[in-house]
Amino acid sequence: MTSVSLPAQAQQALSEFQQYKSWEQRSRLLLRWAEHLEPFPSEAQCETNRVLGCETKVWLTAHQCKGVWHFQASSEARLLRGLLALLLVRINGISATELAQLDVQDWFQQLGLAHQISSSRNNGLNAVIQRIQKLMQAPV
């Protein structure tokens, strides 16, 4: 849905990624975004928060406050941390209603990173997205 508002950081990500075309520049950018990821507490890197279904270790936590979800995530792999950062700047801080309507696939499409979702079950991004969708459907 085009009416869903784009958070400021997401807007920034979009203009950065639309600027670069070569795999090398884009990979550098992704690695830079990995550094933006909100620090993930080491005690939260536990089995309960582990996202299953990917060979690379990925953790996700979610909190809901006044109808707004806040997610935190991390991974052992840096490029995946970059992808997670790009996901979180898009979905954190928006309302649960907006989040429910958001087409995440389309977001990565706009960034030119759609193949990262579909390509490999190793990279884990897809598993994280599915886990988020499941969390949102679960009764709170």
Place this chain on the structure above:
Amino acid sequence: MMLSSPWRADFPALANLAHQGLVYLDSAATAQKPQPLLDALQHYYAQGVANVHRAQHRLGNRTTQAFEQVREQVAHWLQAPVDSEIIFTRGTTEAINLLAYGLEAQIQPGDELVISALEHHANLLPWQQLALRRGARLVVLPLDASGQLDLVAAQSLIGPRTRTLAISQLSNVLGNWLPLKPLIQQAQAQGAWVVVDGAQGIVHQPPNLKQLGCDFYVFSSHKVYGPDGLGVLYGRRAALAQLQPWQFGGEMLDHTDYYRAQFRPAPLGFEAGTPPIASVLGFAATLNYLYQIDQAAWIAHEQRLHSNLLTGLQQRSGIRILGQPQAALVSFTHESVHPSDLAQLISEQGVAIRTGSHCAQPLMQHLGINGALRVSLGLYNDQQDLERFFQALDQALELLV
């Protein structure tokens, strides 16, 4: 001079991949196919298909005859002794499952099923689950510090309770040959059945089963330049006679009424349902193709490539090679870079290599790593493929280190 492959042009996919800027270094996962195989599939489908072992019509007879001839061809290729059979399955995985189910009734609580620590999940899970079903004990032969099978420890673990020994010919992760001969002799002396998983080994050194003497030998056609959906289970007749059928239906029986059936002996009693006929016929074409290759030149070519691959990796700092690879493939990690990061950036550059746990999670745990990258070679690879890989690796490391 650049090392080139005289057989590359026989594999049409290589040129097509090159057109797309892709380099294929993942043949241990599955291999590209030679033109004679494509021709054989085209021929079979275009000239008229028929089911095997069923129809009385001429077409059926012709297909059945051709199909049965492939058994002989495979037996010949494996240098199988006369008192043995070739059973067609859907792959290595199915062949091993067939064995684990077929032997189930023979396994008593407390019996020992032996595997090695480096087995592919296909040669671990069927035995693990059989042990759980029957209250048997799974015994895992350990590796030494260099990743080789610890033969002394192994020999102390094979004993009077050992009922099966299931072991690879060549590791799909470490690229080392296993010391089959002494293990087979010891296990058989204890009255155990020996299963050799030849899925990787056969691609680089077809066995001499007369000499090897194992009871069962299994492999997949698709890894040895043949079509998908076809595996081979070789068995000594005496060993096959101990197996119970595990899948039921079709023409695998001698006689049935509504309530009771009598089943055929191997091979047909273990081939319930329509087999992958086109794949069997296509595999014959692959075998004919492989036969006319100069074996010595083939082995020498792969050895040179393998040695260049190994040397190139050893020259790069931070790279840790798993085990002591002897053939076909090299697996490695980097001291400060996660394998999935490295794999992703290599893939971005159009080089296909494998990453992850390579269907050997317990081995990864044993090695204390969270995955590895694997470069594997086929007879069509050349030095230029390796150069492309090294270039991609260097560029990826430049970004990541």
